[in-house]
Amino acid sequence: MSVTSHDVARLAGVSQATVSRALSDHPKVSPRTKHLVREAAAQLGYVPSEAGRSLSSGRSRRVGLLVTDLDNQFYAQLIPPAHRELERYGYQLMLHTESGEDAAIADRLIAGGLAGVILATATLDSATPARLHDRSVPFVYFNRTGSFVEADATVVDPVPGHEAAVEHIVAAGHRRVAAILGPENTSTGRAREAALRNALRRHGIHLPAHLVRRGGYDTETGDRAMTELLADARPTLVFAANDVVAIGALNALRRAGAVPARDVSIIGFDDLPPARWDIIQLSSIAYDLEAMMRETARLITARLEGSTDAFHSATFSTRYVDRSTVGVLPSAGG
């Protein structure tokens, strides 16, 4: 005879719904009630079945996180806060990557029986949002704007960080500035490019085509682009599309025997943990990625709990963090 949540509820003196919420560590259940329920469950040898929970509530407690590439340090960085925060709300994180055709991705997400999806991929032309919408699978955009299908979203405003960075580098004497930009079919790539060009323009600095490289958000792009820029254009400073790209650029500098800040200055974006290592000390444009993922998890769970109607968008500001990869030119202030 198997023990049910009804038995646990009776022993603990609470409702069956409270048993389920207490055992999934729901933040709205008090520590004392959680303790009572766990004691009762332990005493009876009760183990809740996730499949049973899913059937009784009509849907699963699983939220998908769709990323482009798990091997990329930026996407790897999203997993711990997403995992922690969803768990806090009693949901489990499911990882999904974009490999394969675009249409197949939405079908895989739907087939996975997910309650909802966090879309952390970058491409604007993806059909995934529309397909999820057609199938009534709730989703939230992480770090993406300008999509055709409306949904809750968390976004980064790259303007304040770029303005502060450009102010700093102009004061340090930099005028010959290059950029390794992100993919043109991403909202992040476009938004950062616009923010950079506008900030430079206000200081009378133009970003000519021969000082611009483009590519994916990976170290290879940064490595190749920096190697080309060193050979052709010799900028005094390079804005990298993100920190992963900046690390690739630093690798190219090292191989060329050049020293960051002294020979070429570099600024990243995202302020990932390696940027703070003493052996790297990358100047970067930072925002609170941890808080942003917390807010993303909150938005999707609020949507799943039906506690919200209107679409919400949360914007996270940026700031410039000056470390050791930006140098002062002899001409500065002279």
Place this chain on the structure above:
Amino acid sequence: MSVTSHDVARLAGVSQATVSRALSDHPKVSPRTKHLVREAAAQLGYVPSEAGRSLSSGRSRRVGLLVTDLDNQFYAQLIPPAHRELERYGYQLMLHTESGEDAAIADRLIAGGLAGVILATATLDSATPARLHDRSVPFVYFNRTGSFVEADATVVDPVPGHEAAVEHIVAAGHRRVAAILGPENTSTGRAREAALRNALRRHGIHLPAHLVRRGGYDTETGDRAMTELLADARPTLVFAANDVVAIGALNALRRAGAVPARDVSIIGFDDLPPARWDIIQLSSIAYDLEAMMRETARLITARLEGSTDAFHSATFSTRYVDRSTVGVLPSAGG
């Protein structure tokens, strides 16, 4: 009227079981059959329900990966190959971390309705294996030996890599060797310590207590230990428990104004991607972590498919990779 897998099977001219396997991308279904089934499913607008699949087969297609800390780069490194390989076998990866009491972890894994679990946590004294065994949840050990409960396992043999490393450093003139060792309650920490001490002993080098530090597998441990060693003991070379610890040690060196190889040499373990960056170039003891996770996924899925009876263990050898953090002393060969 909802479309069922029966309808898809009829249209594609295959069995219902084949429809389920084809849509979960099972490796044993031919690409042609997968194509037929997907076409039929698309034509009918069929979306398989994971909950339905789980009920019809009596268990879920979800495999848990239990790690100590997702923020740690070593554990983050395990996720992409585990995810990819499990997906190839038609299983989904669920992440679990060790936060909370030990007993609660096993209950959470069981409550999650997992088909099986990959135990990638390091502590030997954990009660999790016994609890999973009692509940008949199949599991496999990743990188752990010497547990009381028998199960399939993948392990690393640290001996060849340490012998090659010690041979190299002895030829380079190093005799005053220090070590930052991993936790004593982990099999990896114990196995690496024994391999290092034995290899050094064969060359007449002793590892005295004042040249040994211990701690967790994190950058803070490496940073603190190297700071202490620089102040007290001044070794010419330091073996770090792994690459994450070695990066912490490199950070401490940089802050002290010391140069790796020239002032103090450092050797890591795991050969993670940052070890290969030109700006780090960490000498390390390497093994094929990617192949090891592939084999781990194969072992747990074989166990779940019931295609195996005896317990299997796969051992991955190590080798020394010499990069830029090990220097040659003036006395070497002199």
